Amino acid sequence: MSALRVGRISALNMFPVYHHLEGAALPGVSFTDGLPAALNAGVVDGTLDVSAMSSIAFARAADHLRLLPAGCIACEGAVDSIRLFSPVPLDAVEQVAVTPNSASSVTLLRVLLGPDVPFRVLDDDTRAADAVAGGEAALLIADAALIAHRDGMAAHSIDLGELWQQRTGLPMVFAVWAAREDVALSRPAEVSALAGAIARGGRAYATDPVGIARAAAARFPFDERYIGRYLARLRYGFGDRERAGLARFLELARHAGELADVPALETVAA
Secondary structure, X not given: OOOEEEEXXXXXXXXXXXXXXXXXXXXXXXXXXXXXXXXXXHHHHOOOXXXXXXXXXXXXXXXXXXXXXXXXXXXXXXXXXXXXXXXXXXXXXXXEEEOOOOHHHHHHHHHHHOOOOOEEEOOOHHHHHXXXXXXXXXXXXXXXXHHHHHOOOOOEEEEHHXXXXXXXXXXXXXXXXXXXXXXXXXXXXXXXXXXXXXXXXHHHHHHOHHHHHHHHXXXXXXXXXXXXXXXXXXXXXXXXXXXXXXXXXXXXXXXXXXXXXXXXXOEOOO
């Protein structure tokens, strides 16, 4: 049987889980690293079997996908790595250059800003500083957002996770783990084994956050202390509050015209 093709978001926010997966050395699994937009497309077009993917991208293709109950990327409050950089305050923003790398963050920004602010998709994130210098706001995610915030790219650096929590009182689920439904049905043991390893990765981080931050500092352009503070803001378990936050996000995305229907959040069997 061919290897189970699994996508991994290549950013610091998922390092705790991937650090464990690398050590677990799961047999019959082939990993592909990438940013969310590429991994979303891979699951939808069938070049990947399972992946971490943007929560809105999952919802848009949910009729042939299944959630893995093992994990997610979520925050309850400030997240640091999903930020709007703007030369003016939020209520004065007139146009936004948005990252091409994350569907969930773009949809979240639309929910938070409303329908009247136009969005322009950047060719790549390296153009964000030019957009800000030209008077636009710019949305960045993951390591690019962390670096831009650290370097003071704009007068206003607005954390979308914090803004979401203030408005809803719920966690924001940026990404979920999902499998193609045909793969979940035809290869349940392998998908279940992967889900178990993902869940164990989240728990392993919780028991040794200092060690994980130290290991991450060897791979990413941030010091161990900064990484420790950043990772402490994230949630990896997909529990009841995360499910409620995801459901609310998808409901508001539908109201904003970003989602045709809110899907049932069906998971693969444990």
